Amino acid sequence: MTSVETAVVHVPAHRNAGKERNRSAGYTALGILFLAVMLFPVYWMVNASLQPSGNTLTASFFPLNPSFEGYARAIAEQGPNLVTSLIVSLVTVVFSLLVAAPAAYALAQFRFRWVNVALLAILISQMIPGIVIANALYAAYNDLGLLNSIPGLILADATHAIPFVILIMRAFMIGIPTSIVEAARVDGAGLVRAFVSIVLPISRNSLITAGLFAFLFSWSDFLFALTLTTTDEVRPVTLGIYQYLGTQVSNWSAVMATAVLSSLPAIALLILAQKYIAAGATGGAVK
């Protein structure tokens, strides 16, 4: 019946097909305009990074004579910091997944009595202001000798990731039919084997989503870089940018080049792993 109705509706619509097409082209055009306005700052960052003088006063609207001076300086000054950020972020991903994935599975599938309490605690932990954690960790790290250390930063950065990873992976794992795991158990696989050889492969997509976000969270971390490092030895690039901003900025092209380099992971992931990013964007917040 529905098909009859649509057919009826479509007959007159067919006559207006041209008009209809114009209208949807109009929507696309307006949509592109909205996106252009929203992403203008990103364009401006790239444009400013390619300006030769390093001074926005003379910046042209298009980088017609692109200069890579800014990038040369950014890599010379911030190269080691970029490497530090990369190492910290990659290890944070591994650490967060190792800690959070089994917990997510347990909260999704084991019949613990206190599941709801645990979920509540995780939700609330996400709401604790980072400065609270930094205040306490500074004192603790000072005693433990973890200030200015990569392990210290990794452990702290995982606070951005672990609650999120648990929640998003649990939301996925709750849909895994128990029968699949039970079948393996009947064949004699232990809990751990069943988890590693069955649950994890099935959860591949959610693992990727969780891992990508853990990376972005850690890569973007500024608060712990700011509070838990005090020397140049261990310095994530976010702090490098902040230090550029601390003094009167005289060379914008180097600052913007560093900003562009720091944006590459986000831009690359948004383009190459759109599916996973979209899944994480909706999954983590409401569910």
Next chain:
Amino acid sequence: MTQTELTTTAAASSAEAPPPVRARRRFSREGVTRLLFVAPAALYLVLFFGYPVVKNITMSLQEYTTKTFFTGEAPWVGLANYQAVLNSNLFWPSMTNTALFTIGSIAGQFIIGLALACYFKRRFPLSNFLRSMLLLPWLLPLIVSSATWRSILEQDSGILNQFLGTFGIEPVPWLTSPAVALIAVVLVNIWVGIPFNVTILYGGLQDIPDELYEAGALDGATGWKAFRHITLPNLKPVISVVLVLGVVYTIKVLDIILGLTNGGPANATQTLSIRSYQESFINFEFGVGAAFSNILILISLVFAVIYLRANRRAVDE
């Protein structure tokens, strides 16, 4: 939804479960393994969330300064730190700024986010691609956004003032005048928050059945009317979640403000979290910083409760 799923899974598996005796034996053998699945995460959450919260409470009752790091002594001072916070002439300004920053950011993000979500709900060529590209500002490191906006907002050479200048508008001292700095910071934070709002609200819009609009259209409810009488009521649970989460995330914002203004000019953009940071890490008055951050926690907690209620309602409906 999650809860019903949980109970159904539990019920289904208990129906398939082997006879009770074997099950009990299996449980005792497996009890330890099962706990090992959660133990690392539980330990981590206790050490990196539980401990800091407790430590902040004790710190706020102590004279905890640079000296403490050398001598290991932090004398108990009762509520003196809180007294110092309340008596400081930056307390009320920072409370007001926190409120203005939060309300302004949320209002802007939400209204623009809802408008964009509704716009992208229509199907047109590239709609999905354009919508997912909108996520970019949300994924960039906040300090990168701050740096970019600082160059855009520069008074003499920034592109925004150049643009406004073509309409004959005098250069605005966005980040250097105490009168406008907070507005500038709010504008940037709105930009940062729009993608999150679009994504969540778009998800909510997708869940409203088309039949409701078809039925509404028969009754003459289209356009604005349909939005008021169909979209808004059905989106209500999602809206409350977005707003409350927005508040919880916004009151703790640090990166954006530090990157743009460092709390200045003339303390015009001081918020509770900036105060907490500066007391602890600039003045090395950890006790006072902890007192500020405990006030922040208290406010977050109120909204956390509201969130959980809103979320439960969203889950139930």
